[in-house]
Amino acid sequence: MPTQKPVPRTLDGWLQQLDGVRLPIASSQQELVRRYLVDSRRSLRDIAEQIQNSPAIALTLLREANRSNSGFSEPAESLEMALNRLGLKRTETLLAQMPAVPEDELPPALGQLQLISLHASQQASGLFAGRLARLWQEIHWGSLLFLAPLWPLAFAHPELFEAWEERVLRRGEPAARVERELLGVPLLQLCLALARHWRLPEWIVQGYRLLVEDRRLLVKALHLARDNEHPLHQQQLLDADPNLRRWLTLPSNSILLANGLALSSHHSWGCPHSLRWQRLTGLYLQATVGELQQLIHQQAVVSARQHAQPGLWHPAEALLWPWDACHLQPKAAPALPNSDALAQWKQQCTRLLAEPSAFANVVQLTDAARQALQAGGMPRTLLLLADRNHTRLIAQQSTGLPADAAQLRLDPAHSQVLRRLLGQAGQLRLTPANIAQFSALLPGSLKALFPSEHLLLRSLASNGRVVMLLVADQNGAPFSDAQLQVFGKTVQCIERALGSFAKRGA
Known part of the structure; x- marks a missing residue:
């Protein structure tokens, strides 16, 4: 468990603290990756596929490959590119330096957030990678690491993650107010600053830039997506707004949509927030909400088979529940002492x-x-x-x-x-x-x-x-x-x- 750190109240203070956090990894996963690294029969793709099961390892290696003093002007967009830059010896050294613990001792808040990231990666692969085959690596690694700026926060301050979940997802309080009280800064602004500081793939930076600096475009798209039952009318409105039509063709939107679907389904498949992301994804793919729901439910089941862990919640479990059931309910007041x-x-x-x-x-x-x-x-x-x-x-x-x-x-x-x-x-x-x-x-x-x-x-x-x-x-x-x-x-x-x-x- 991490040593309790003071809670910063400024963006610079958060950047300094979170940049120094060393995320723990499962000791079993560390050993598996080490075996792949020393096996001469394994290709870089084989190694990258093994690493994807431990998002913390992927983030650490990508950050190291993209450090500003690495000599490369452009950040690595995939883990294969990062491995090629680092070399296997350097990768093995970095792996040995990562704090490793038994899998059942990994902090639950960090594990839950990384499970959401793995679910988002599966959604992105199932919904978009086939349509954009040449960009599958950018889609895969961008969707997996999109929430990475939140991982050190969940590890260093799990109580803040739990408080945000309770107040925003369970009780529906305004996120901006809750984040100002808990962190002192907007959460998305912090994520954008960390993504830039770590030189994460450009698609991740673009996604946070949209959420922080160009929300009007996203709001227009969400408003248009509500009319999902009338695709012809939607197309007419898009034709009248070339800027919005261009934005809806950007491949980089795939990782934002995948994470929106995964994060909102963590709350409920049928909540208004989740339905907004489903409609927007349907607009992006030119699919009805019914068609899209069938696809995202299938991908959730695939993700659960591959990534479900004891003690952590996976949204695929809720597919057996009534449609309007919600995993995150406000906590009831405790009963009087027995x-x-x-x-x-x-x-x-x-x-x-x-x-x-x-x-x-x-x-x-x-x-x-x-x-x-x-x-x-x-x-x-x-x-x-x-x-x-x-x-x-x-x-x-x-x-x-x-x-x-x-x-x-x-x-x-x-x-x-x-x-x-x-x-x-x-x-x-x-x-x-x-x-x-x-x-x-x-x-x-x-x-x-x-x-x-x-x-x-x-x-x-x-x-x-x-x-x-x-x-x-x-x-x-x-x-x-x-x-x-x-x-x-x-x-x-x-x-x-x-x-x-x-x-x-x-």
Whole structure:
């Protein structure tokens, strides 16, 4: 797993961080590729076909071949071209330097995103490669690597990937607003900048340039594609708009369409977003939506046979469901603690309320507080202690967070919210209604641990002075009134315990 990194808020900061991320690969795939490299009977095409099963290897080799100091003015458009530039010895060296882990230890967020890329590659091959046979390599590698700028983001910050999926795909929130809150920059703008920086194939850059800088053309095409049942009328409208007609003949659009189909079907085959991409692809191929759906469903099944992995979702699974069924549903609010958890909650609260204090040190007290919060229905918690001068908040206990959360250090001077909470004991409850107001006032490292619109921040005092900050949520789900009451009672117990602990030597 990656070391938790701070979350940048600028395009330059993201470029610098993501450019340095080294993506992990499956150790079994590393060994297979190594065997192909040392086998003199294997052609470059054989090696490239083997590598395509591990998109991270393909990206690493293509980036290395396309570095600005490689001596080539034009970027390599295919992996075969990249292998030819690097040479087999250099390729073998690069392969050995890649971090390798057992396949079942690959990060799920990264694995899910790469599975979408493999699905997009199959869609592109099935829909377009036969029609554009001379360009099949550009279509294949461009479609496979189109989402590559997102891979290091999903690896370094899986919580941001999950938060984006929850808010944009599950709940239908505006992507621009969510990305501004989570990343500080538009996601597509970041993808375009990375594609240019890595010198990825030109078709990939063109696709992101269209999405970022020329969206009006795409909107016109999507509007025209809605009239799928009247091809003659569509053709008349195209004849009246030569610029749009020229754009619809560009082979480079194939990789954008394939990724649009794969990414939207990850949500649902019948959702409006997916239907828009299906209609646009039908316009591009001059096929009806019914004809196109039959083709893309067939390619999804082929992709699932080749690439499906345990624990990861493949859209082909949903083809057995009702047409309007959706894989990504908004998370329901967690149920109240069951009887066992409630018994544990009462036990920890009894310890916290004991007079005199039952704790020999702060670590024991905060551990009991952590267990009480968890048993009371808060699966993600962070307890931070304030120093005497309120110049530092230091993580003491955590639940449901990455291991690196234990090393978190926050400087309240950089956050108006933290300064206010340290000035006087109080509580801030973040909701979708006020998240935009307060999100920019919170440290990025804290938001990275809790990518949520439903969050509680509570400062606790002892003898009139704030000594502790609690941060808790329910994995992004909204709080019910009953759950807030349990949290409030737990906090009261912790405050009583802090008071008793302070008197222990008196």
